[in-house]
Amino acid sequence: MLIYEGKNVLAPMVRIGTLPMRLLALDYGADIVYCEELIDWKLLRSVRKENVVLGTIDYIDKTDGTVVFRTTSREKDKVVFQLGTCSAERAVKVAQMLEKDVAAIDVNMGCPKKFSVDGGMGAALLSKPEKAFEILSSLVKAVNVPVTCKIRVLPSLDETVELCKILESSGIMAIAVHGRTKEERQQHANRNDVIQAVAKNLKIPVIANGGSKEIESYEDIAKFRENTGCSCIMLARAAEWNCSIFRAEGKLPLDEVIKSYLKYAVDFDNAPANTKYCIQNMLRELQETPRGKKFLEAQTLEQMCSLWDMGEYCRQKQQEYRKLGLLTRRDVVP
Ligand code: FNR
Known part of the structure; x- marks a missing residue:
C-alpha cells in the first residue's frame, strides 16, 4: 500500500x-x-x-x-x-x-x-x-x-x-x-x-x-x-x-537522459509521435542546434535513435520484436 x-x-x-x-x-x-x-x-x-x-x-x-x-x-x-x-x-x-x-x-x-x-x-x-x-x-x-x-x-x-x-x-x-x-x-x-x-x-x-x-x-x-x-x-x-x-547525486547531462529515455522507448515499443514529443520537450531551445533540427525531421524511432548513436540498438530490437509477432502500431510519426 x-x-x-x-x-x-x-x-x-x-x-x-x-x-x-x-x-x-x-x-x-x-x-x-x-x-x-x-x-x-x-x-x-x-x-x-x-x-x-x-x-x-x-x-x-x-x-x-x-x-x-x-x-x-x-x-x-x-x-x-x-x-x-x-x-x-x-x-x-x-x-x-x-x-x-x-x-x-x-x-x-x-x-x-x-x-x-x-x-x-x-x-x-x-x-x-x-x-x-x-x-x-x-x-x-x-x-x-x-x-x-x-x-x-x-x-x-x-x-x-x-x-x-x-x-x-x-x-x-x-x-x-x-x-x-x-x-x-x-x-x-x-x-x-x-x-x-x-x-x-x-x-x-x-x-x-x-x-x-x-x-x-x-x-x-x-x-x-x-x-x-x-x-x-x-x-x-x-x-x-x-x-x-x-537524482540525489545531481542532474545528469541531457544527452545521457535522452539516451536512457530512448532505450525505454525502444524496449517498450513507445509510439514514435509520443517519443518525439517528449524529447522535443527535453531539447527545448536545443531544437535550434544542427542535431536538434535533424531531430525535428526524424519520423521513425530508428531515425531518432541514430542521432544518439543508438540506431543499431533500435534496429535489432525492432527486428527481434517483429519476429516475435509484435505489431501494435504504425512505425512512423503520423
Ligand atoms: C501538466 N499538468 C497536469 N496536471 C494534471 O493533473 N494532469 C495532467 O495530465 C497534466 N498534464 C500536464 C502536462 C504538461 C506538459 C504540464 C507542463 C503540466 C500540471 C502539472 O501536473 C503541475 O500541476 C503543474 O505543471 C505545476 O507543477 P510544476 O510544473 O511547477 O512542477
Missing part, C-alpha cells in the same frame, strides 16, 4: 507521463509516478491485454487499436493512474477495471483546459464540491487501492481549506495541491504559503506541487519541501525538462 510520506513524485503530465518517462523517473529516484491524465470514456472503450513480448499490460482502444495505457510489473507498486472524469459511475467502472494493475487512483480536479472544464471535469470540480465528494467517496468504497485527488488552490485560503476538508472527508488517502488558481498560469508565483496552511489544517498528507520554476537542482527540492511544509513533493516541468532532477 502506498504511503504518502517523504516522497518525491513525478506529476501527471498529458503525453509526457507515458511508460518510458515513468520508468526513467523511478531509475533516477522518484518514489511515486503518475501517468498522464486519461479520460474515463477512453478506458471504457478499451480492452486489457497482456503483452507477452514486451512484458506489459496494455489497455488497447477497441476502436483504433492504439495503446491507451501501458504498464509493467516494475512500476506496479508505484504508478498512480490519473483519471479525468465528471461521473462517479464511470470513474468506479474504470477504477475497478484498473485496480489490479496500479498502486493508486487519482482524480484530476485541476485541469483548466476548455476541453476538461466544458466537460465538467478537471478544474470544473473545484466549484462543485458535492460532485467531487460523490466521485471520490464512490471510488473509496469501490476499490482496494488508495484514492487521491489533485487540485488547484481557490482564490482565498479559507475557501481552499474548506474545499480540502470536504474532499478529505470522502476517505481519500492524500491530496496533491498545485499552488495556483485555475485562472493563473505557470508564470504566476506558486502560493507555497497556501499549500502550507492547507497541510496544517488537514489530517491526510498533502503533496505539494507547482514549484518547478524554482527547482533547478536536487537541493531545491528540499527548499520547496521546507517552503510548503509538506513531506511529499510533486514535480512536473522540472522532470519534463530533465528527469534526472530526482
